[in-house]
Amino acid sequence: MADAHRTVPIGIPRLLLVEDNADDAELTRRALARAHIGNELTLVTNGEQALDLLYRQALNETEEVGFILLDLGLPGMHGREVLERIWSDRRLRHIPVIVLTGSASDEDMLRSYKSGAVAFLRKPVEVDRLIHAVSELPEYRLLIARVKTSA
Numbered sequence: 101m102a103d104a105h106r107t108v109p110i111g112i113p114r115l116l117l118v119e120d121n122a123d124d125a126e127l128t129r130r131a132l133a134r135a136h137i138g139n140e141l142t143l144v145t146n147g148e149q150a151l152d153l154l155y156r157q158a159l160n161e162t163e164e165v166g167f168i169l170l171d172l173g174l175p176g177m178h179g180r181e182v183l184e185r186i187w188s189d190r191r192l193r194h195i196p197v198i199v200l201t202g203s204a205s206d207e208d209m210l211r212s213y214k215s216g217a218v219a220f221l222r223k224p225v226e227v228d229r230l231i232h233a234v235s236e237l238p239e240y241r242l243l244i245a246r247v248k249t250s251a
Contacts, residue, residue, distance in 0.1 A: 113166020114140045118150040118182065119200070120174050128169065128200070128225045135227035139167070147177030151185060158191035165195060169225075170217075172201040172208060180211060187216030200225060 115132075119125040125143055132141065142165070144150050150170070157165055168186070172179035183199065186192045198219040199212040209220045221229055 112139055113164050114142055115167045115169060116150065116153065116165040117141055117143045117169045118145075118147065118174065118179065119143065119169070119171045120145045121171070124171070124200075124223055124225075127223075131225050131227040131230075135231065137227070145174075147174050147179065147182040150182055151177075154186065154192050154195070158189070168195055168197040170197050170199050171223075172199055172203060172212070180208075180215065183212060183215045183217060198230065 115137075117125060117128060119128065129141060129143075132139075142153070144153060150168070154165060170179050170183060174182070179199065179201075183197055186195065186197060193216060196218040197216060198221060199208075199217045200221055200223050201208060202223050204222070212220050219230075
């Protein structure tokens with residue numbers, strides 16, 4: 101049996117996953133694929149890489165990231181600092197950020213929302229909750245591309 105061919109609509113923005121744990125990154129990638137999310141996914145493993153990519157985008161040197169899935173517990177620069185830098189930069193603050201975390205802390209959730217997060221989800225990622233979070237925000241609905249698969 102041939103692999104399914106995915107048809108991704110042109111002009112759909114890329115998702116940026118900022119996740120240092122390879123297992124969590126793979127689970128997230130698989131969950132997105134199972135839900136037929138067709139956005140291209142770029143993975144970086146720390147906050148410095150994420151900000152470098154986003155700053156290059158702001159200078160029109162890279163393809164556009166339309167959505168960020170951000171782990172809070174990153175090595176080096178903490179995910180909260182990444183979120184604060186995105187929110188404080190007028191060139192980047194339009195990019196919606198969903199915080200992904202294993203933390204059950206209400207303080208982490210409140211700080212994330214105060215720093216510009218549009219949603220706060222606990223890991224492992226449940227794609228239905230991700231899609232629901234996005235669909236509750238009408239201005240972001242078009243950023244998630246569902247794709248049809250065919251054999």
